Amino acid sequence: MKETQSQDDLRSEARIARGALHLLRKDLVEDAFVFRPMLPLDDPGVPGWRQRLPKRVRRYVRWAPHIVVTLAAVLNLLLGLSATVGHDGSFSYGLVRSPFSVVFCLIVAAPVVLTLFRPIGAFWVSFAGFVLAMLDAAIGHYDATWPMVSLPTHVVVMTLVVLRTRPRLALEMWVVTLVAGGLLATATGGFGYPELISLAVPSAFMLTAAAAVRAWREERRHVVETQTVTAEERSRRTLLEERATIARELHDVVAHHMSVIAIQAEAAPYRVEHTPPELATSFATIRENAVAALTELRRILGVVRSEDPDAFAENDPEAPQPSLDRLDGLLESVRGAGLTVEAVITGAARPLPQGVELSAYRIVQEALSNTLRHAPGAEAKVEISYVLGGIGLRIVNGKPSRLATPSPGAGHGVLGMRERVQMLGGEMTADHTEDGGFEVAAFLPVSAAGEAQS
Numbered sequence: 001m002k003e004t005q006s007q008d009d010l011r012s013e014a015r016i017a018r019g020a021l022h023l024l025r026k027d028l029v030e031d032a033f034v035f036r037p038m039l040p041l042d043d044p045g046v047p048g049w050r051q052r053l054p055k056r057v058r059r060y061v062r063w064a065p066h067i068v069v070t071l072a073a074v075l076n077l078l079l080g081l082s083a084t085v086g087h088d089g090s091f092s093y094g095l096v097r098s099p100f101s102v103v104f105c106l107i108v109a110a111p112v113v114l115t116l117f118r119p120i121g122a123f124w125v126s127f128a129g130f131v132l133a134m135l136d137a138a139i140g141h142y143d144a145t146w147p148m149v150s151l152p153t154h155v156v157v158m159t160l161v162v163l164r165t166r167p168r169l170a171l172e173m174w175v176v177t178l179v180a181g182g183l184l185a186t187a188t189g190g191f192g193y194p195e196l197i198s199l200a201v202p203s204a205f206m207l208t209a210a211a212a213v214r215a216w217r218e219e220r221r222h223v224v225e226t227q228t229v230t231a232e233e234r235s236r237r238t239l240l241e242e243r244a245t246i247a248r249e250l251h252d253v254v255a256h257h258m259s260v261i262a263i264q265a266e267a268a269p270y271r272v273e274h275t276p277p278e279l280a281t282s283f284a285t286i287r288e289n290a291v292a293a294l295t296e297l298r299r300i301l302g303v304v305r306s307e308d309p310d311a312f313a314e315n316d317p318e319a320p321q322p323s324l325d326r327l328d329g330l331l332e333s334v335r336g337a338g339l340t341v342e343a344v345i346t347g348a349a350r351p352l353p354q355g356v357e358l359s360a361y362r363i364v365q366e367a368l369s370n371t372l373r374h375a376p377g378a379e380a381k382v383e384i385s386y387v388l389g390g391i392g393l394r395i396v397n398g399k400p401s402r403l404a405t406p407s408p409g410a411g412h413g414v415l416g417m418r419e420r421v422q423m424l425g426g427e428m429t430a431d432h433t434e435d436g437g438f439e440v441a442a443f444l445p446v447s448a449a450g451e452a453q454s
Helices: 002-028 048-052 055-061 064-082 099-114 119-138 145-164 169-187 193-271 277-306 324-336 354-374 413-423 448-453
Strands: 083-085 091-093 340-346 379-387 390-397 427-432 438-445
Touching (some): 119 145, 145 193, 193 277, 324 340, 354 413
Parallel strands (some): 340 379
């Protein structure tokens, strides 16, 4: 039994090792040099302080990370070319004497810039510079400059790679670097051990901090994306609900007219003595078509009402849809809720098509509801203009006198108003006013034929 358990443990450890190697190969080997450019600071997660900068300055601040990384690479290159570190840790500056030094400094400095375009590839190039420094020590040309330059730069490159990719690369790159450095130091008789050990703990702290920052940024981006999707879904749901409301209301309007057509067509032959058979047949056909259309209308649009059984919980479901004749009642209702509102009607009031009257009433109702919700203490004014070819609406409120209570789903009432205006082929604007208030203006067109039918 003990042997069987021991074998199972070995197999489990082997599977874990294979999984770790597969993950390491997937993260650090596959597509290591794929082009992954770092975009400028334009994502939604950017802090708001950039918005307070002048527009011309803001254009350059977008590239601040790229500029900082490039300057760091240039400074690293200049330091490697000019500085010489002795075995006692002393620094001296002078001209480069060997082509190998130039090549080495380029190999060490280039990965810093390369992290902006190919982060995983930058790690391997920096790793190559780190190996060269260790090998230089192994073949007897030991110069403390190379480890002092390559090791800190390699840590910086790994930190930038973690910030650009994913948090788990911090552990993977740290283990690869230390294992390779330990093997090289052992193979060369201990050269490089002090430098390797002195940077092991600080590099672990730096990579851990970078991984934490990267994880925080990913979580923040995920939250922003989730909030964006939620807002879009809420807007879409509000729009669908408003369309369903319009469908219910149009069902009542059209059903009423179709019922009147059917009744008049049925009664028309009895109003004329000796009705010609052709005329009676025509009236009968009109009635049959009206009844058939009414049946189809109730079958298609009636289901919309049945899907929302609470839509008319507070009202009589058989009551007629409101029109501008009931505007006074609406104004008294909002006045009772604490809103000071004034109504001004210009032009000769006339009956309009029922769909236009209903949409105009709903727009005024929604605009006043928004005023109550978002501008407490403000005064409102409703202007209705009967003009040639349609009706104009303007609902404007002043600046609120106190802060509004947060309201879930705020701002989606404007979508419903726009949907109604677009359905009728009209135009609408909704925006803040200069004094801190809000204005909704709409024009609903009415054709001459539509007015004649109303």
